[in-house]
Amino acid sequence: MKKDLQDAAVEFAKKKMAAFDAGHDWQHIERVRRMARHIQHKEKAGDPDVVELAAILHDIADSKFRKEDAEDSGSMAYRFLVKQGLDPVKAKAVRNVIDHISFSSGFSDREFDSVELQIVQDADRLDAMGAIGIARAFNYGGYKNRALYDPEREPAQYDSPGAYRKSDAPTLNHFYEKLFLLKELMNTTTGKEIARERHDFMVAFVEQFKKEWNPT
Ligand code: ADP
Numbered sequence: 001m002k003k004d005l006q007d008a009a010v011e012f013a014k015k016k017m018a019a020f021d022a023g024h025d026w027q028h029i030e031r032v033r034r035m036a037r038h039i040q041h042k043e044k045a046g047d048p049d050v051v052e053l054a055a056i057l058h059d060i061a062d063s064k065f066r067k068e069d070a071e072d073s074g075s076m077a078y079r080f081l082v083k084q085g086l087d088p089v090k091a092k093a094v095r096n097v098i099d100h101i102s103f104s105s106g107f108s109d110r111e112f113d114s115v116e117l118q119i120v121q122d123a124d125r126l127d128a129m130g131a132i133g134i135a136r137a138f139n140y141g142g143y144k145n146r147a148l149y150d151p152e153r154e155p156a157q158y159d160s161p162g163a164y165r166k167s168d169a170p171t172l173n174h175f176y177e178k179l180f181l182l183k184e185l186m187n188t189t190t191g192k193e194i195a196r197e198r199h200d201f202m203v204a205f206v207e208q209f210k211k212e213w214n215p216t
C-alpha cells in the first residue's frame, strides 16, 4: 500500500478525533495500531493494509460523542478511502472491521467475521484492559462526573447498547460490567495470551481498591 494513503488516513483521523477525551485520544489509536500490527505478525494472517487502516480509522466518529443521526466511523472511513483512490473492495473490508469492532455492537450475534476484524478488535479490547485500561476507565468516569465506587450499587447486566451507554454507575462497576468480560471475548491466540496478564492485573487492582475502601 502507498505510504501516502496511511499518512493521509492519520491526518484525517487526527482531525476528526481532536475533540475527544484523553481515554480516546490519538494515543489510543497509536497503541491499537501497534498492537494490531504485533498480533498480525504473530498470527501471520490477514491483510496488513486492511488491519492498519482499520486501526487508524476505527474511532473517527465515536458513538459516545456523536449525535444520533450523524455519520458513523465505518461509512466515513469508506468514503474517505475510496476518495483517496483505494480499491473499493479493500475499503469495504476496512469498513466491515470498523462497523463490527465495538463492545456494544457485541450485544447482537456476530453477523460479520474476518481475520482483520478479529485482530483489530483484539487490539482495541486489549487497550481497555490492564494498567492502561484502568487509567482510561477512571479518566472516562471523571469526564462523566461519576463516583469512583459505591458499595451500595451492584454491577448491572445490560441487555442493550442504549442501557449500557446510559448507565451512570460508579467507575468500579465498569470492571464487572465490561472490563472483566473482555478476556473471554478475545479472538486470536496472541490476543488471549496478552489478555491473561492484563486481566489478572485488573483483578488485583480491584481487590486492593476494595481492601483500602474498608480497612477493618
Ligand atoms: P467500545 O467502543 O468498545 O464500546 P468505549 O468507546 O465504550 O468502547 O470505551 C472507550 C474507553 O472508555 C474504554 O477504555 C472503556 O473501558 C472506557 N469506558 C467506556 N464506558 C465506561 C464507563 N461507563 N465507565 C468507565 N469507563 C468507561
Ligand code: NI
Binding pocket: 028, 032, 058, 059, 124
Ligand atoms: Ni478504540
